[in-house]
Amino acid sequence: QVQLQQSGPGLVKPSQTLSLTCAISGDSVSSNSAAWNWIRQSPSRGLEWLGRTYYRSKWYNDYALSVKSRITINPDTSKNQFSLQLNSVTPDDTAVYYCARFPAAGPLGGWFDPWGQGTLVIVSS
Amino acid sequence: QSVLTQPPSVSGAPGQRVTISCTGSSSNIGAGYNVYWYQQLPGTAPKLLIYDNSNRPSGVPDRFSGSKSGTSASLAITGLQAEDEADYHCQSYDSSLSGWVFGGGTKLTVL
Numbered sequence: 001q002v003q004l005q006q007s008g009p010g011l012v013k014p015s016q017t018l019s020l021t022c023a024i025s026g027d028s029v030s031s032n033s034a035a036w037n038w039i040r041q042s043p044s045r046g047l048e049w050l051g052r053t054y055y056r057s058k059w060y061n062d063y064a065l066s067v068k069s070r071i072t073i074n075p076d077t078s079k080n081q082f083s084l085q086l087n088s089v090t091p092d093d094t095a096v097y098y099c100a101r102f103p104a105a106g107p108l109g110g111w112f113d114p115w116g117q118g119t120l121v122i123v124s125s
Numbered sequence: 126q127s128v129l130t131q132p133p134s135v136s137g138a139p140g141q142r143v144t145i146s147c148t149g150s151s152s153n154i155g156a157g158y159n160v161y162w163y164q165q166l167p168g169t170a171p172k173l174l175i176y177d178n179s180n181r182p183s184g185v186p187d188r189f190s191g192s193k194s195g196t197s198a199s200l201a202i203t204g205l206q207a208e209d210e211a212d213y214h215c216q217s218y219d220s221s222l223s224g225w226v227f228g229g230g231t232k233l234t235v236l
Contacts (some may be wrong), residue, residue: 049225
């Protein structure tokens with residue numbers, strides 16, 4: 001079955017860049033049907049979708065409006081993984097960050113399954 | 126302030142039935158987009174519980190059911206068990222935000 005394994009630092013200083021990686025097993029980041037997402041969870045915001053990358057003959061990215069100016073999600077086909085970079089972080093970006101697969105989109109939506117194990121990222125000096 | 130609104134908490138005794146509501150708007154649930162439900166046990170990642178409003182993935186007990194009407198959806202849990210104590214989250218798509226949105230989560234306590 002598909003498994004996602006996250007890695008990256010748990011502490012980031014304000015104004016710096018948050019970087020996380022999600023390694024995929026049991027599927028391909030270059031899948032023509034799935035999309036690869038980052039979602040975060042905090043007590044104040046609940047679950048918040050941040051963005052995705054996916055391949056449909058070429059690479060596409062979609063980002064949430066709330067972070068669009070600061071976020072980059074990149075695929076790494078050589079390692080079958082994808083990454084999150086969030087620039088200019090503030091304490092408000094403190095959250096548990098999850099990667100998740102979106103198996104296939106229909107015209108009326110789709111779901112996230114499975115999820116990575118989660119990484120608590122604290123933004124503090 | 127989540128786009129989808131859920132009650133912060135619900136509770137019930139073992140064996141009872143509880144429902145969790147998820148209220149949206151004309152740009153998400155009311156626009157016809159499907160609703161998904163996730164169960165999040167303490168210290169773990171969310172796990173898909175209901176997809177496409179009312180369907181259960183393989184392995185999810187039939188004690189869990191979902192429904193949708195207008196701008197709202199509901200998750201019902203019958204025959205409550207201690208192991209059902211968890212946070213439950215709803216999810217849909219929002220056309221005005223062009224992205225996926227979640228409810229704030231509901232903590233279920235089994236008394």
